[in-house]
Amino acid sequence: MMILSMKGIILAGGTGSRLYPLTRVTNKHLLPIGRKPMISHCVDRLVECDITEIMVITGTEHMGHIVGMLGSGAQHSCHLTYRVQEKPDGIAGAMKLCRSFVGDDDFAVILGDNIFQNDLKGHVSAFKKRSHGECSLLFKQVPDPHRFGVGKFLDGKIVEVVEKPANPPSDLACVGFYMYASNAFEQLDKLVPSPRGELEVTDLNQWYISRNVCNFGIVNGWWTDAGTFESYGLANKLVGE
Numbered sequence: 001m002m003i004l005s006m007k008g009i010i011l012a013g014g015t016g017s018r019l020y021p022l023t024r025v026t027n028k029h030l031l032p033i034g035r036k037p038m039i040s041h042c043v044d045r046l047v048e049c050d051i052t053e054i055m056v057i058t059g060t061e062h063m064g065h066i067v068g069m070l071g072s073g074a075q076h077s078c079h080l081t082y083r084v085q086e087k088p089d090g091i092a093g094a095m096k097l098c099r100s101f102v103g104d105d106d107f108a109v110i111l112g113d114n115i116f117q118n119d120l121k122g123h124v125s126a127f128k129k130r131s132h133g134e135c136s137l138l139f140k141q142v143p144d145p146h147r148f149g150v151g152k153f154l155d156g157k158i159v160e161v162v163e164k165p166a167n168p169p170s171d172l173a174c175v176g177f178y179m180y181a182s183n184a185f186e187q188l189d190k191l192v193p194s195p196r197g198e199l200e201v202t203d204l205n206q207w208y209i210s211r212n213v214c215n216f217g218i219v220n221g222w223w224t225d226a227g228t229f230e231s232y233g234l235a236n237k238l239v240g241e
Contacts, residue, residue: 006128006179007105008046008054011094012039012066012112013085015059018228027062028227029112030069034239037069038226041239042110043076045177049124051108052078055101057085057094090198092191099185107184111176115235117221120177126217127179135208136179137161139172140219148173149202151216158209158216161202175223178205 016023022031029039039056046054054073058066063084073080081101085094095109108124120138127136137158139151145168152160152169161174178201187207191199208214226235 005105006049006051006124007098007102007107008051009095009098009102009107009109010039010042010046010054010056010112011091011109012042012056012058013094014088016227019232027058027065029058030062030065031226031232033115033226033232033235038115038235039066039070039112040076041115042112043070043073043078043080045110045116045120046108047076047078048119049108049121051124053081054078055081055083055098057083057097059088060084060086088198089193091201092188092199092204095201095204096185096188096199099188102182102185104182106179106181109178109180111225113226114176114223115226115239116175116177116219116223117238118219120219123177123217123219124179127215130215133181133183134213134215135181135184135205136215136217137205138175138177138217138219140175140223141171142173143171145171145173150174157212158214160209161205163200163202172218174205175219176225180204180208 012029016028019028030037070080083097149161149163150165150168150170151158151172187204191203194200222238224231224235226232
């Protein structure tokens with residue numbers, strides 16, 4: 001069976017308004033989680049999966065700070081490329097900027113404020129062994145699923161990801177780590193902005209789900225985002241020193 005190569009994408013844009021005033025003079029992804037910057041946790045998670053060609057997407061205001069912290073990637077045993085997302089048009093909008101970087105490879109996307117206890121090697125290895133044309137999403141059981149995109153499942157298959165539902169169909173939140181075949185860019189080109197003016201990654205994922213080519217896995221160990229004061233504090237508590 002052919003083993004596919006993968007590129008990595010770290011999304012580290014946004015204004016970090018929910019962490020203001022900590023983000024008044026720096027990008028939230030440079031705030032410390034434990035003994036290293038938030039974004040370094042994401043780089044390390046990708047490298048653990050043998051994904052060493054990585055593009056970092058961030059905004060114009062703090063791009064210099066991000067580059068100054070991560071440099072070429074040598075300190076993380078990887079090669080980093082950078083791209084500016086000039087307008088806040090969503091996760092899928094940021095992904096569109098990576099088309100030439102990804103080329104014909106499959107790729108993994110990690111949101112820069114997502115922190116995982118354990119490595120994701122098993123999930124990435126399983127995706128690499130599959131044929132082209134698929135997507136894979138990861139989920140984690142949470143006590144407050146109404147805060148997240150939540151998986152709806154039927155007969156052992158995922159049938160929908162429902163964004164921040166008032167009545168969640170499950171307690172499994174879709175975490176910020178997505179894997180795609182390179183054909184994702186054809187679908188990204190077809191997306192239209194949502195009412196909030198963004199290209200939604202949920203719409204891309206639903207395209208794969210509707211064609212029964214979306215697989216899923218359950219994350220072991222703890223997981224949290226770090227985009228609010230509450231979750232940022234939790235992430236530091238979980239990581240410790």
